[in-house]
Amino acid sequence: AQTVTQSQPEMSVQEAETVTLSCTYDTSENNYYLFWYKQPPSRQMILVIRQEAYKQQNATENRFSVNFQKAAKSFSLKISDSQLGDTAMYFCAFMDGGGADGLTFGKGTHLIIQP
Amino acid sequence: GAVVSQHPSRVICKSGTSVKIECRSLDFQATTMFWYRQFPKQSLMLMATSNEGSKATYEQGVEKDKFLINHASLTLSTLTVTSAHPEDSSFYICSASSPGGFSYEQYFGPGTRLTVT
Numbered sequence: 001a002q003t004v005t006q007s008q009p010e011m012s013v014q015e016a017e018t019v020t021l022s023c024t025y026d027t028s029e030n031n032y033y034l035f036w037y038k039q040p041p042s043r044q045m046i047l048v049i050r051q052e053a054y055k056q057q058n059a060t061e062n063r064f065s066v067n068f069q070k071a072a073k074s075f076s077l078k079i080s081d082s083q084l085g086d087t088a089m090y091f092c093a094f095m096d097g098g099g100a101d102g103l104t105f106g107k108g109t110h111l112i113i114q115p
Numbered sequence: 116g117a118v119v120s121q122h123p124s125r126v127i128c129k130s131g132t133s134v135k136i137e138c139r140s141l142d143f144q145a146t147t148m149f150w151y152r153q154f155p156k157q158s159l160m161l162m163a164t165s166n167e168g169s170k171a172t173y174e175q176g177v178e179k180d181k182f183l184i185n186h187a188s189l190t191l192s193t194l195t196v197t198s199a200h201p202e203d204s205s206f207y208i209c210s211a212s213s214p215g216g217f218s219y220e221q222y223f224g225p226g227t228r229l230t231v232t
Binding site for chain 2: 044
């Protein structure tokens with residue numbers, strides 16, 4: 001079974017700063033997908049960024065980028081130029097390569113952006 | 116983007132009664148739907164996976180007789196909490212995907228808050 005570990009329960013940074021959220025995972029699979037989801041107070045899950053394990057290039061979406069280290073089984077999220085609207089819970093998630101399985105989530109990091 | 120709806124968004128029921136939650140994919144056909152449960156200030160836990168026209172697959176520790184899942188069409192899955200008790204109070208979230216066709220990505224509904232009194 002896969003496990004996903006987020007070791008930072010809460011983080012707080014000033015607006016416009018850069019912040020990195022950490023995530024490690026454990027799997028015996030070679031083909032899989034990794035995701036970062038944002039859950040604001042509305043509790044709607046919002047996909048922030050995704051990474052296919054077979055791709056060596058780190059995914060980037062505007063201010064969000066990941067550092068994917070496959071050998072180390074590490075998948076951190078970097079948020080640049082943080083904004084007040086980035087305040088939310090962030091969950092790292094793993095999905096097996098078949099795509100037919102559900103997501104395994106980490107415990108989440110509560111990110112607070114201070115004005 | 117793909118849209119998934121859930122109904123109701125909130126429900127309060129008395130202990131011992133059953134409640135049904137609907138999950139619909141509005142603009143795509145979802146061959147697979149997932150049901151998650153989220154307790155306050157905790158993460159999402161996968162409860163079960165349902166494929167259209169077949170029986171749901173439940174995660175270890177999830178009572179299949181308490182949480183009945185029906186995926187009757189490519190756009191609708193339902194979760195029925197039978198004989199609900201206060202400990203079943205939680206936030207239930209569905210997601211939908213079409214791994215063989217549209218995308219492997221899962222699209223989440225807005226969730227249903229269940230309170231059992």
